[in-house]
Amino acid sequence: MPEPRPEVLDFLLTRRSHPARTLGLPVPDRAALAPILRAAARSPDHGKLEPWRFIVLERAALTRLAALAERRGRARGEEPEKLAKLRAQFAEAHLAVAVVASAxxxxxxxxxxxxxxAGAVCLAALNAALAAxxxxxxxxxxxxxDRDFxxxxxxxxxxxxxxxFIHIGTRTATPPDRPRPDIESITQWVSE
Structure with missing residues (x-):
């Protein structure tokens, strides 16, 4: 008979990402980030290949990446409004973990x-940060x-x-919940 963990299931059923632009200071230091990364690294990994790794991006690195994103975006012909939003993703951030897919x-x-x-690692890192x-x-x-970026x-x-890019910080606002999928319409039961 399984041993239920209702508090874990409740967390998973109510978890909510927070827009990166609403994340402020403080951010986790190395000691606080370590268990988040350890939890993420416990993701399914058939063959124990570890086909992913982490790059922790602190403020100065994010500022550098914002400038690079703007330069590359112009070279790519990105629309100015979309480019400004993307640049802000890096420029306004205080901490992000790049989960690198490395087959x-x-x-x-x-x-x-x-x-x-690698995608499972992203979700695990996100959920671990929220749980923390x-x-x-x-x-x-x-x-x-983008290869050049x-x-x-x-x-x-x-x-x-x-x-x-898993952005982590202190919540400065609580976003409203969004509509969730209708499980009945996306689930097929096969018994034979």
Whole structure:
């Protein structure tokens, strides 16, 4: 018979991301961030390949990435309004964890499965930050896969990309809940 953990299930049923622009100071220091990263690293990882890693981006790094995003966005021909919003994602942040998808050569574990593991790490980091009492948000955008941004900004290898920028900080506002999926309409039961 399973041993229910109603407090965990309640957390998962009520969890809510917080827009990155509403996250302020203080942010977790290294000691406070360590258990969040440890929890994220406990994500499913078939083959124990660890096809992901973390880059913790502090304020100065985020400011540098904001300038790079603006420069790259102009070169890409991004619309000014969208570019301003994306630049602010970095410029206004105080701490973000880049979860780097870094597939490993394997004859047994497909690259897609390794990428899905990196996505699981993003969600686990987000939920761990929320469970620790911080506000958090998982963002991507074109910088997550733009090769020039990744090489110049984060020194990533050619096969790597960012599965998510997990912004973490103190909640300054409580966002309203959003509509959630209708489980009946997205669930199919197969008995034969």
């Amino acid at each position: 490993k050569p394997s004859g047994k574990i497909p690259e897609l499965e390794q990428t899905l593991s 009492g911080w506000g958090a948000n998982w963002l991507t955008g074109w910088p997550a896969t 990744l090489t110049e900004g984060l020194a990533l290898a050619g096969h790597e990309f960012v599965a998510g």
